[in-house]
Amino acid sequence: MARLKTEDRRKNIIDEAVKIIHKQGFEALTIRELAYRVNVTEPAIYRHFENKEDIILSIMDRMNEFDEELNKHIESVKGKERKIAELINFHFLFFEKNPEITSIIFSEDIFRNGKLLPDKLLSILTNRRGIICKVLEDAKRSREYQGLSSCNLATIILGFIRLVVLRWRLSGFAYSLVESGNSEAKTLLKLIYNYR
Amino acid sequence: MARLKTEDRRKNIIDEAVKIIHKQGFEALTIRELAYRVNVTEPAIYRHFENKEDIILSIMDRMNEFDEELNKHIESVKGKERKIAELINFHFLFFEKNPEITSIIFSEDIFRNGKLLPDKLLSILTNRRGIICKVLEDAKRSREYQGLSSCNLATIILGFIRLVVLRWRLSGFAYSLVESGNSEAKTLLKLIYNYR
């Protein structure tokens, strides 16, 4: 098959690894299967990655892209209250567009290999909560959610998003996440906006 | 070692299987390891279970115990509004007491083996949401959450619980789930009770 430079091949391998986890689960991610999908032999994989854990860690690095996108998007939204709604909407939009990512984010077992990975997920969650918390703190100033803890509220919002996405995943992505998610989000937003 | 009747040995095996998943992850659940923990040889396992999937399915059956306990507990609580708070509290209490259960409920990869298991988790989640939804419907009648969808609210509550428990798991069960969970729950309850 076509010969690729290591940078391109690395990207190629990670892409296929994510697809495997998405379609067949983390257990199915073997070097054999990966090599087959990439159309090279097994040792060729080791030309570009030290070992399997190295591959998994590289997958995690790709996850950071979302947080960057999220941050950018939120900053561009005008209106502090609208940001909360847009934050939820953006999650659903992104996951509907990149369903493979949910397979990574929701795969607990990925994060149990080694000791680095649980910390990685925890830092993703903490970081995400930080972003939401900041948006809420901003909104607080313009309206009166004074009695509420912004970070606790962030937990509620993030937990809501995760569960809605999990149900969508378990359904086999059978319906529109954006549609059904935002419909359910109305109740949450009502709850927040109507807090006195 | 001591010779057990098949019923007792089955329970024995399931107990150890849950412990393995809890301590070492789903990947570590091998017949070898299981037999070692149970203090029998590998073929003895197959005396009591047809194959590995049979073991996993039996683990799932045990999960139903929680829903029964939850239902009983909620019915015993007086005061329709208090039931909501107690529902959240009971989740935290149960999981703190049975941390192994969280490893099962949160292990996506368990549910990817075969086709029966994803449906199983979906039915657990749907059932749980039904329980919460019912409590909320009751509370609705005595107070005015009229503008809110009870089932959407149930999603918010369940999502909140799951995320709080997930963070606790990722921390390595380093703190009291009941304490920190209920503290965070105050914000959610405020949000619900103060809805006008």
Next chain:
DNA sequence: TTTAAGTTAGTAAACACTAACTTTCAGAAT
């Protein structure tokens, strides 16, 4: 004394990974 619960000793297949060889290709020297 029958039968259920256990054993020993194995199977074939899959796993992550490696040593050693070959091919491709870009850039330098002719």
Next chain:
DNA sequence: ATTCTGAAAGTTAGTGTTTACTAACTTAAA
């Protein structure tokens, strides 16, 4: 412009280990 060369990307053929599972034998107990 063509050839040479060295390194990078790929191969074949294997390693030892672990996996789920089984056939055939033994032991204990009701």
